[in-house]
Amino acid sequence: MPDTTRYLQAYDDQLRTDAETPSAIGVTMLGPLRLVTFAGGRGFVTYRDLGGSDAERISGLVGEALEHFRADPETDRVEWKSRGHDHAPGLHDALVAHGFTPGEPESIMIGPLAALCEVGDVPAGVTVRRVTTEADVRAMSAMVDEAFGEAVDARQADALLSRLARGDGMELWVAEVDGRMVSGGRLEPVPGTDFVGIWGGATLEAYRHRGIYRALTAARARSAVALGKTLVHSDSTDDSRPILERPGLVKVSTTTPYDWAR
Template sequence: MDHVAILALFDRDMREGAQPDGPGARVERAGNVVRQVSDENGWNGVVWSDVDAAGADAAIAEQIAYYSGLGREFEWKLYGHDLPVDLGQRLRAAGFTPRPEETLMIGEVADLNLDAEPPEGIRIVAVDDPTGIDRVADVHEKAFGTSSARLRRQLLAHLQADPDTVVAAVALAGDVAVSAARMELVPGTRFAGLWGGGTVEEWRGRGIYRALVAHRAQVAVARGYRYLQVDAVPESRAILERLGFQPLTVTTPYVYVP
């Protein structure tokens, strides 16, 4: 994989050319900044910027003023190759709080190991109704210890308005959901994004996460996507590397609360 070329393609298609991530969201270009604007239940933030040292502080101030005027908390999603090189320091100085760093990993589906089967006693089921969404949300709360209210609303909105843009699945032990994940499909691009993979604590280390990655990858192949993209936390990076994903850069969410 040509890391430089793939990263440039990712920046062009998924950041500068970003599409709304759900019903009710819109993407705007404000000067050299591309941002998503949603209601309080959706994601608000900057996905791409092309600012230099002379204009960075003004661009940051403009986004703070804009989102503060809407009464919205928002995120500036900073990537390791973004310029200027001190953009993270400037965001902190302006009042943003950095969240834990993640690794942008991309895999070309033709090169991935997609033979991972779920362990004995586990079956993977596609989610296509409110009951399935409740299972995904319940797993999210147990696996991550955070509220799944926003996730539940977003998945329900996708299911009702644009079901072809999200693929969700749960892993069941009998009738009990023990792991769940979703994939966001971006029409007109070559990228599908893997998100939200989580397994409840007592079921970890058995290969369920790996099987859910393989399941979603197979769906992406069937729908004609060439690349899979993941913002990987340290716990999942090693699994993804064994499947054939490669790290390209790091990404840090900088959050501003008005």
Template sequence: MWSDDDVRDAAAEWTWIPDGSRVHDDELLIVQRPAWVGGHVAVEGVRSARPASELIDRAATVASEWADDALEWAVSDRDDPALDAALLARGATLMEQLDVLALPLDRALGLPAGAGARRVATRDDVLAVGRINTAVWANAEPDEARIAEVLREEQEGSGFRILAELDGEVVSTGGVTLAPGPRGTVARLWGAATLEHARGRGAYRAVLAERLRLAAEAGATLALVKGRIATSAPILTRAGFRRYGGERRYRLPL
């Protein structure tokens, strides 16, 4: 059902804008995320054929007005190739490289031996997710308002979060957002994180398997993920995901 162009279109429609973000949306989509995920300003989309240098100037102005001292920028394979070179020429550094990966949801993955996974449903579960994200991503621990917000999101049915355990310890998490796509519902996989001492033991794959199972039950026909080349992308490829493009994220000091 899903052509290569369909998958790429679905990936191009995916931008994460958490509740509480500040958004500038014209020829550039610029987002300042809330403090619990760092509060940084980032360009998440380009809708202009203007020269790269002019776009960088415009984004830097917005970031400075929002009192940030750096600007992150997501550049996809669909963007003007000159943008990468222009950012590097301005002194930007490459933060991470991502593969755009997808898998039709027509088969299940088995849980690794010794690993268990479950859907987030309680306050303690949200706190467990927060502890993992603090350890891995340096996110702020969730306060009571954030805990209530996550539990509300879990009840709304537009997505879910998963926790995985090894030997009775919660060590890994990951989320899913269900979104419309050109050929049906897309399961956008995001936020996978595993505590360092538990890596390489199947916890990430347990989170992945449960996310795919629940997404298929919810009617999704495609799983889509932007996997880090250095960490999750090889695991996803071994699980059957196929690459459809790439994305680079840069950090430009202002």
């Protein structure tokens, strides 16, 4: 079996379950859909597959899912996570018709975790470390928002602190230059699977193309190996995809987020 086929099968079998959302504070099943609520007012829709639904049924599922989240006044934004290899007739049109906006497609990358441990040494003058204190978590969250060109959202930091308090396995890592956080990302071990996820990687524009993100990726990978994980997955932008391809990760599919805001 080719690596791409084997990895995609492992992705569908091991990750498209409750293992995908370990930080959920609530999960409701709606047919094939998993309607997830996270701290900080965020809803999320995912599924193993759409059960062979036709376009009419899919449109109905989109409407019912949105009504579920509308009924919760605490939820003010929802992401529907689509995958390029799914059989989903009419899904794009149904989501847009219900007020969802498609984001940029990203590559689903999977490969051997050990290969990431050597993607880059820490550059001179850079410190890479794990963060756990409230002050550090809030500083990291604000820096990542800045790196993505977004307004600082304190609710993101609140959600991260809530997860750390619950001890769901998530790790937060940053890279610093002269005491300033310039890059950061999460490590997400997936319980009961071979996988760990590397997420949220972002570097301030002025510090890109210096090997900082590669060093941050390697540090997270070494931490995951110590936990006994063997496979890594990540949804990658065009900027981060080459960093993951060089050590042997492969693109198995695409994922496109569709976002709705109250």
